[in-house]
Amino acid sequence: MRNSKYLIVGSSHAALEAAAAIRMQDPDGALAMVTRDTRLPYSPTILPYVVSGRSEPERILLRDEAWFADNAIGFVRGETLAAVDAAARTARFASGAEWRYEKLLLATGAAPAIPPVKGLAEVPFHVLRSMDDAVRLRDAIATARRAVVLGAGLIGMHAAENLAKAGAAVTVVEMQAQVLPGYFEPDAARMIERAFAAKGVTMEMGRTVTAAEPRGQGCAVILDDGRAIEADLLLVSTGVKPEMAYLAGGGVDTDRGILVDDRMRSSAPGIWAAGDVAQARGFYDGAKVVAGILPNAVEQGRIAGMDMAEDEGVKSFPGSVPLNTYTFFGQQAISVGLSAGGEGREVHETVGEGGKSYRRIVLEGDRLRGVSAINDFVDAGIMWQLVLRQVDLSAVKADFVARPLETGRMLMSRIWR
Amino acid sequence: MSKISNSSRVIVCDGNEAAALGVGLARPDVVAVYPITPQSSLVEYVSQMIADGRLQAELMNVEGEHSVMSALQGAALAGGRTYTATSGPGLAFMFEPYIRAPGLRLPMVASLVTRDLLTPQCVWGGQQDAMSVREAGWIQIYCETVQEVLDTIVMAYKIAEHHDVMLPVNVCHDGNYLSYGVSRVELPDQAEVDAFLGPRDVNWHVALDPARPMAVDPLTGGAGGGGPAMFVKYRKGLCNGMQNALRVISEVHAEWGERFGRFHAPLVEEYSLDGADYALVTIGSMTGAAKDAVDAAREAGEKVGLIKVKTFRPFPVEALSAAFAKVKAVGIVDRAVSFGWNSGPVYQESLGALYRTGRHIPAISFIGGLAGADITAEHFARIIETTAKAVTGAVPDGPVWVNENDQ
Amino acid sequence: MGKSFNTIQFHADRCDGCGDCMTACAQAKAGTDDLAQSRIRIVPAGGGVYELALCRQCGDPKCVMNCPSGALTKNAATGVIDWDWGKCVNCLLCTVGCAYAGIVFEAEVGHVTKCDTCDGDPACVKVCPHGALEYKTVAGIFNEYGDKEDLFAPGLSACQGCNSELLIRHTLRKVGPETVVAAPPGCIPGMGTVGYNGKTGCKVPIFHPLLTNTASMLAGLKKQYNRMGRDVTMLALAGDGGTADVGFQSLSGAAERNDQMLFVCVDNEGYMNTGMQASGATSFGSWTSTTPVGSAMKGKSTEAKNLPVVMMMHNCSYVATASTAFLEDYYAKLEKAIEASKHGMAYLHVYAPCPTGWRFSSAMTTQVCRMQVLSNFVTLWEFEPGRGLRFTHPVDRPRTIEEYLKLIGKYKHLEPEQVAHIRKSVHDKVAFLKRFAAADAAAAAG
Structure with missing residues (x-):
């Protein structure tokens, strides 16, 4: 049985920010970070760029050994969490190793969610969640001639772009009617879809896959309209689910993720959760959501660490706001907050000349609720703050709608000063 | 039996000059002066000795007796042997730092050229000044003759710096009678006085020295906790030092008699x-x-x-x-x-x-x-x-x- | 203590929106006059007011935290957030982290850009015709102080919001361990610097002098150290009572003799440690517990003794006033004062508004300190023999005295004629000093 005052499981953004926050307040308390991965910390977000060849696996590490040594953090790799005994404050790992902790942070992230498609288990397919996944996929893309991507989320769209650039015939199958649902309204999604179509990617929106069958070295996927699409590379990117099987023994309340309060505390004393595994309050309606986005992992990790170390400066989590930045074929898409219109909301949508750019501003009274834009840069960080702080735009509303970039900068400059 | 010095010189001088000569023989490091009747000629003599290089000491001409005593306490806390002299109202003005020296256990020596205290306005002799500070914690020794003034000044350093005593000493001589009274005086040899006094050891117990940092005189006492007991320990230590002085004064006078042939009654x-x-x-x-x-x-x-x-x-x-x-x-x-x-x-x-x-x-x-x-x-x-x-x-x-x- | 870095400071009140900074930046960074490629952006806010969007080189940079590729790093040597094109994947998550628009996507070059301070020589600052941009290079001083050992014990019990603790800690860091510290009765030993019941609050020798004899005790100590050939600094950390009132005679004598010491007077205008009684340094009109406010009395009826001026008239080797709201100014003076104390008396008079005794919120101390100076209620100057008096932070367009007085509870009873009295005396005091400064400047020129 090993002991650590602070035990952090996981090694990505939430875990790293929590460790830094703890060390800011408590330089000496024993602190261990245990991770399933065998590598130094890296971001799941970087994986599509490893697949594309833009990033070398060894060059994107977020911390080095020296950082752990300098901060007196014990870093243990290759250990998968198997069970947590919340009452005894112990954590057991798949290897049999056991740790006793005073304070535990679960930052175990998420794993690919594999849809219940008949025959899928019998065919070879890729997922993309770990560096090993990324390296395998990168190598497979180099030889793929025909590829099918299940799911038009960020992972799928990045992979589709990379496959298309590599010369493969690519089909993207999405159950919903558009790409990147939840971040972009249909008009914006169409722009993105058109860009892919223009590069020869077949976009099968609003389609489900009913079965998968082996075909030679590859497979065929059967769509709900009966068509069969053959592929020598299949990527399943239909979303992720929080990695929390180790809580099967009970003692910690879960829903879609680990339920946490605004300090990232779980229902069990001494256990916090942050990042993609956590289900925290949503900003708009208060309902708890698994946000699964990097900036939220950073925020939550920091709050959890400060709270664990009893840092009096800790501030409550303001709530998850949907955030997305996405670059495709050299074009930029940014989405902050709500994109949908509706009761009481005021929507200003602008499409640029020739349909090459797009901007949508959603207001509610004098408050900004969301901005989304394609090829029309806005400062996502400023927009996020304007949403969170519910800044009163009454005096500058017309300016803001006409020129959100400059007006936003002016407002935040004044607020900060 | 007695090792009577044959290197003494015989001179004729008054008590203030005799005191100054005694000071010179004791070789203090720092002398602070402020003139006051009937002490003035004493500090004038000492100043002249320093001016002439006969006494290699730091001379501080300060703005009043309060600062005289304060500066000398600073010097003593840095390890210096110190000297000053005062009288009557000067002693009264010095009182605030004066009353602090025994508690700090600083082995200072100061002459009191005794004078009657105001009022009625008066500049002449009387022991009211010295008697008024008899509860300040200083050792007080009263001299009878000009010779005894000189001898006692030197002995006072040995008494004050004795590890069983560590208290300041006032060598008192009567204003006018002894200060200005002239008589024959035997002046001991410097080397023999040096041997008598031995190495100086002023601040072994308390120091303001970066080489051995300590807080000097933090606040002590207050109800609850061990503060008052600590205060008692200091007070009792001072009283014990005072009692030890009875023995040490006798021993030092005996040694003086043996070395120099003049046996003054110590107590x-x-x-x-x-x-x-x-x-x-x-x-x-x-x-x-x-x-x-x-x-x-x-x-x-x-x-x-x-x-x-x-x-x-x-x-x-x-x-x-x-x-x-x-x-x-x-x-x-x-x-x-x-x-x-x-x-x-x-x-x-x-x-x-x-x-x-x-x-x-x-x-x-x-x-x-x-x-x-x-x-x-x-x-x-x-x-x-x-x-x-x-x-x-x-x-x-x-x-x-x-x-x-x-x- | 964290590391400090140099930074570009923006004075919005001096900016007229000319845009020269943006042109200079676009030229320096992209060789173009296209302002879109400037990394500093002046933003009109209407009514002739301008705001700024620029990388703050944050100490706790969200852009770095949000970067999945390791392309952004906080440079430990310069403090600049470095951006590595070789690692950047153009994901724009950094822009989500930045609430200052300090890192933005630039369509012309196809990736994010941000200020790199031109390697410590920012082009924008050099061209600003109005001084609205200033490259603050004091970080080195803060780092120097931060790297030095804090020679006071942790956990001194000063009141919340007290600037004296800040002052004495910084001072002793610089003066260093070869020092004897005198802390006469008052707030400074009251907060535990000399310790209690046999325990010390300081890592260097420290003592309680009497309230009356700080300067003379240090003078004697120094004499003996000189005699022993040891270079030890004598540092007094005294309040205004122990300096201007009962402590004055010994200070005056030591100054007259030019005794070698560094005497720091921490002026909180009264006996704050013992219950806020008035001292000779208490300002006119102040409520104190011995100059109370009632039907017959309206606070202190006399002016404060202008002690630094009095000290200037002695034979000191250095005299200066200082404020903890202007620490760079203080550091520069402290350095001179330490040097001067090797040869004679160096006197530093530091204004120390007291939240407890003056009745203002403990969060407001630095603001009150700053307003003291900006209203000319106190002036920052130094006097060096041979060079004369020089203002180190002249305030030519002072804030009104009302702006200062209203911050402080001890003045809240003031009647209009009392305010008028203070206004006049502030004016007269500044005029008096200006005549000195002008005469000295003329003498130097002649």
Whole structure:
């Protein structure tokens, strides 16, 4: 049985920010970070760029050994969490190793969610969640001639772009009617879809896959309209689910993720959760959501660490706001907050000349609720703050709608000063 | 037996110069001065010695006695041997830092050229200044002669710096009588004084030195916790040092006598006490005239002796009790007043020593020599006459004001 | 203590929106006059007011935290957030982290750009014609102080919001361990610097002098150290009572003798440690517990003794006033004062508004300190023999005295004629000093 005052499981953004926050307040308390991965910390977000060849696996590490040594953090790799005994404050790992902790942070992230498609288990397919996944996929893309991507989320769209650039015939199958649902309204999604179509990617929106069958070295996927699409590379990117099987023994309340309060505390004393595994309050309606986005992992990790170390400066989590930045074929898409219109909301949508750019501003009274834009840069960080702080735009509303970039900068400059 | 120095020089000087010469022989590191009558010529002599290079010390001409004592405490806390002199109102002005030196256990030496205190306005001799600070925690030694002034100044450093004492010493000599009175003085050899004093060791116990950092005099006491007990420890330590001084003063005087051939009585001198029925008690320079009067009375058949108090703080209870045990009445002559007791302070304190004897004998308080007045042999003859009557029980009601009817 | 870095400071009140900074930046970074490629952006806010969007080189940079590729790093040597094109994947998550628009996507070059301070020589600052941009290079001083050992014990018990603790800690860091510290009775030993019941609050020798004899005790100490050939600094950390009132005689004597010491007076205008009684340094009109406010009395009826001026008239080797709201100014003076104390008396008079005794919120101390200076209620100057008096932070367009007085509870009873009195005396005091400064400047020029 090993002991650590602070035990952090996981090694990505939430875990790293929590460790830094703890060390800011408590330089000496024993602190261990245990991770399933065998590598130094890296971001799941970087994986599509490893697949594309833009990033070398060894060059994107977020911390080095020296950082752990300098901060007196014990870093243990290759250990998968198997069970947590919340009452005894112990954590057991798949290897049999056991740790006793005073304070535990679960930052175990998420794993690919594999849809219940008949025959899928019998065919070879890729997922993309770990560096090993990324390296395998990168190598497979180099030889793929025909590829099918299940799911038009960020992972799928990045992979589709990379496959298309590599010369493969690519089909993207999405159950919903558009790409990147939840971040972009249909008009914006169409722009993105058109860009892919223009590069020869077949976009099968609003389609489900009913079965998968082996075909030679590859497979065929059967769509709900009966068509069969053959592929020598299949990527399943239909979303992720929080990695929390180790809580099967009970003692910690879960829903879609680990339920946490605004300090990232779980229902069990001494256990916090942050990042993609956590289900925290949503900003708009208060309902708890698994946000699964990097900036939220950073925020939550920091709050959890400060709270664990009893840092009096800790501030409550303001709530998850949907955030997305996405670059495709050299074009930029940014989405902050709500994109949908509706009761009481005021929507200003602008499409640029020739349909090459797009901007949508959603207001509610004098408050900004969301901005989304394609090829029309806005400062996502400023927009996020304007949403969170519910800044009163009454005096500058017309300016803001006409020129959100400059007006936003002016407002935040004044607020900060 | 005695290793009488044959390298002494004989000079003629007054008490202030004798004190300055004693200071020079003790080689202080830092001297701070501020002039005040009748001390002024003393610090002038010391200043001139430094100016001439005869004494290699730091001379600080400061703006008042308060700073004199303060600067010297600083120097002592840095390990320096220090000296100054003052009188009357100067001592009063110095009082705030003065009263602090014993608690810091700083082995300082300062001359008190005694002077009567205001008011009435007065610049002449009297011991009211020194007697008024007798509860400040300083050792007080009163000199009888110019020679004793010189010798005692040197001895004072050895007493003060003794590890069992570590207390400041006032060497008191009477303003006017000793300060300006000229006589023959033997000046000891420097090398022999150096050997007598040995290596200086001023701040082994308390220091303001980055090489051994400590807080000096943090706040102590307050109800609850161990603060008051710590305060008691310091207070009791000071009292113990004072009691140790009785032994050390005697030892140092004995050593001085052996080295230099002049044996001064350290605490109390018994003079002509053998076969005496009664005795005078004196302090300071009045003792010379008193001894003459005693000698004359003895020749006339009076069984009178004399007891001189040299060390007044610590009060030599045992030595004085031993002397009192030999007589049937005492006439105690003061050059100061204890206001609340309607007597002189030596008288008042002697009552305590008398209690130690277990005998109740008549004692008369005489107060004389105020404001520079002479207590002449004739005055002492009358004092003897009055004291003689006390043996048979005739004790005046209240003190006898010796110079009350002087013209 | 964290590391400090140099930074570009923006004075919005001096900016007229000319845009020269943006042109200079676009030229320096992209060789173009296209302002879109400037990394500093002046943003009109209407009414002739301008705001700024620029990388703050944050100490706690969200852009770095949000970067999945390791392309952004906080440079430990310069403090600049470095951006590595070789690692950047153009995901724009950094822009989500930045609430200052300090890192933005630039369509012309196809990736994010941000200010790199031109390697410590920012082009924008050099061209600003109005001084609205300033490259603050004091970080080195803060780092120097931060790297030095704090020679006071942790956990001193000063009141919340007290600037004296800040002051004495910084001061002793610089003065260093070869020092004897005198802390006469008052707030400074009251907060535990000399310790209690046998325990010390300081890592260097420290003592309680009497309230009356700080300067003379240090003078004696120094004499003995000189005699022993040891270079030890004598440092007084005294309040205004122990300096201007009962402590003055010994200070005056030591100054007259030019005794070698560094005497720091921490002026909180009264005996704050013992219950806020008035001292000779208490300002006119102040409520204190001995100059109370009632039907017959309206606070202190006399002016404060202008002690630094009095000290200037002695033979000191250095005299200066200082404020903890202007620490760079203080550091520069402290350095001179330490040097001067090797030869004679160096006197630093530091204004120390007291939240407890003056009745203002403990969060407001630095603001009150700043307003003291900006209203000319106190002036920052130094006097060096041979060079004369020089203002180190002249305030030519002072804030009104009312702006200062209203911050402080001890003045809240003031009647209009009392305010008028203060206004006049502030004016007269500044005029008096200006005559000195002008005469000295003329003498130097002649």
